[in-house]
Amino acid sequence: MEMETNNKANSRRKFIQNGVRLSLLLSLGTVSAAALKRVTTDDYVWQIDPFKCTQCGRCATDCVMTPSAVKCLHAFDLCGYCDLCGGYLKPDANQQSTAAENQLCPTAAIERRFIEEPYFEYHIDKDLCIGCSKCVKGCTSFGNGSMHLQIMHDICLNCNECSIARVCPSDAISRVKASKPYMVKGSFTSIPQTVNEEKA
Ligand code: SF4
Numbered sequence: 066m067e068m069e070t071n072n073k074a075n076s077r078r079k080f081i082q083n084g085v086r087l088s089l090l091l092s093l094g095t096v097s098a099a100a101l102k103r104v105t106t107d108d109y110v111w112q113i114d115p116f117k118c119t120q121c122g123r124c125a126t127d128c129v130m131t132p133s134a135v136k137c138l139h140a141f142d143l144c145g146y147c148d149l150c151g152g153y154l155k156p157d158a159n160q161q162s163t164a165a166e167n168q169l170c171p172t173a174a175i176e177r178r179f180i181e182e183p184y185f186e187y188h189i190d191k192d193l194c195i196g197c198s199k200c201v202k203g204c205t206s207f208g209n210g211s212m213h214l215q216i217m218h219d220i221c222l223n224c225n226e227c228s229i230a231r232v233c234p235s236d237a238i239s240r241v242k243a244s245k246p247y248m249v250k251g252s253f254t255s256i257p258q259t260v261n262e263e264k265a
Pocket residue numbers: 113117118119120121122123124198214229232233234235236237238
C-alpha cells in the first residue's frame with residue numbers, strides 16, 4: 066500500500082516536472098526570439114556560469130539596467146520540492162510558517178505552490194526578481210542548488226563591457242555564443258535555445 070502511494074506520488078511529480086520543463090522551455094524560447102533583434106550583429110552575448118557564481122549580490126546592484134537584467138531561474142528537475150526550502154525561507158524563520166516576514170526574497174518574487182504532501186513547488190516571477198541572489202545562496206547552501214542566476218536576453222543591452230562582469234568576484238560572467246545564450250542548470254543545459262539555429 067505504501068509502495069503504491071509512493072508510486073503515485075512519483076508519477077504525479079514526474080508529470081508536474083514535465084509540465085514545468087515545457088513551460089520553462091517555452092519561456093526561454095520566447096526570450097530567445099525577443100533577444101534575436103539585439104544579437105544578430107553580435108556573435109557573443111554575456112552570460113553567468115551558475116557553477117562559478119558565489120552569490121555575492123552584485124548582479125542586483127551593478128547592472129546598468131534597473132532592475133537588473135539578471136534574474137533567478139529554477140531548474141525544477143534538480144529541485145527536491147522541499148517543504149522547508151532553503152531558497153524560500155530565511156534560515157532563522159519559524160519553519161512552520163511561510164508568512165511574508167519569513168521569506169528570503171526581498172521582493173516576494175517567489176511563489177510557493179502546494180503540490181501534494183510533502184511536495185511544494187517554487188516559481189519565480191521574473192518581473193519582480195531583482196537578481197539579488199539571496200534565494201540562490203539559500204538553495205545552494207541548504208538545498209540542491211536548483212535556483213540559479215541568468216542574464217535574460219530580452220532585457221540585457223548586451224553592453225560592450227558588462228558592468229557586472231567587471232566587478233564579479235568569481236569571474237562567473239563571460240561572453241558565450243549567441244546561438245547558445247543561456248547556461249541553465251539541470252537538463253535544460255542542453256536545450257538553450259538556438260537563437261541562430263531557429264533563424265537558419
Ligand atoms: S557578480 Fe558574479 S558572483 Fe556575484 S551574484 Fe553576480 S554572477 Fe554571482
